[in-house]
Amino acid sequence: MIRATKEWVRTNHRTKAVDFLYPGGIIGQLAAVNEVIRKSIPQSLMMVTPVILVASSIFLGSFFQGLLLLVPLFFSILVTFGVMGFLGVGLTIETLPLASLGIGLGVDYGIYILGRMRDERQKPDALRQTLLTSGKAVFFTAASVAVGVIIWVLSPVKMEAKLGLSLACLLFLNMVAALLLLPALFLSGGRSVAQGLSTNQKIRERI
Numbered sequence: 410m411i412r413a414t415k416e417w418v419r420t421n422h423r424t425k426a427v428d429f430l431y432p433g434g435i436i437g438q439l440a441a442v443n444e445v446i447r448k449s450i451p452q453s454l455m456m457v458t459p460v461i462l463v464a465s466s467i468f469l470g471s472f473f474q475g476l477l478l479l480v481p482l483f484f485s486i487l488v489t490f491g492v493m494g495f496l497g498v499g500l501t502i503e504t505l506p507l508a509s510l511g512i513g514l515g516v517d518y519g520i521y522i523l524g525r526m527r528d529e530r531q532k533p534d535a536l537r538q539t540l541l542t543s544g545k546a547v548f549f550t551a552a553s554v555a556v557g558v559i560i561w562v563l564s565p566v567k568m569e570a571k572l573g574l575s576l577a578c579l580l581f582l583n584m585v586a587a588l589l590l591l592p593a594l595f596l597s598g599g600r601s602v603a604q605g606l607s608t609n610q611k612i613r614e615r616i
Contacts, residue, residue: 410441413442443501450500454486454512461516474523477594481586482515489579498571507579514580518547518587526595544588551584553580 418429458479466475482593489507525543529535558580561573 410436414569439502443499446502446505447500450505457512461512465516465520468520469523469527474527474595477514477591478523480594481519481590482512484580484590485515485579485586486512488582489575492578493506493571493575496574498568498575504572504575507575510576510579514551514583515586518551518583519591521547522587522591523595526592536596539592540588547584547587550562551580555580555584 422429439469461482462475462479465478467473469475469478493500493504493507521543522539525539526535529538531536555577558573559577561576562570564570564573
């Protein structure tokens with residue numbers, strides 16, 4: 410109804426003396442709330458990012474590792490919002506928890522993996538041990554929850570079916586980012602730092 414009204418206003422409204430506002434009642438209230446949500450989600454993500462960075466850097470004891478946590482986090486959120494757009498799932502008060510879940514689960518899984526990799530980093534098979542311990546827990550946790558919500562696809566309510574698919578996609582992407590992307594970034598970053606230190610040491614020895 411709101412979309413049809415906006416289209417009518419855009420094509421037929423020709424006077425500056427009158428302006429069309431949202432109507433009263435439940436439709437007008439939901440339309441106003443959804444419009445505020447669409448505008449506030451980017452602002453909320455920009456506000457929560459520094460908080461996550463500072464808190465995770467303090468917890469992990471490394472600003473670099475705090476930055477690493479943000480990479481899979483934004484990867485999963487961006488891809489999930491892309492899937493929502495492809496499926497026609499709008500940003501409404503019903504789908505708003507997806508953004509919160511994306512941030513919460515992304516950080517949660519990432520901390521599990523990074524914490525274990527830090528504990529195992531002195532061992533030659535650090536990645537294998539990480540995936541066999543914390544990685545296994547992350548996989549089964551995400552898979553069990555994803556299977557539970559993917560059943561919503563069978564719902565006769567179209568919005569609920571799309572929401573279940575989007576949420577399952579979000580859980581899967583968070584799991585993949587934590588198990589594959591994050592360890593790869595951690596290991597490549599560690600090698601870069603080690604190579605830099607080795608180069609600096611060689612320069613000092615030559616001097």
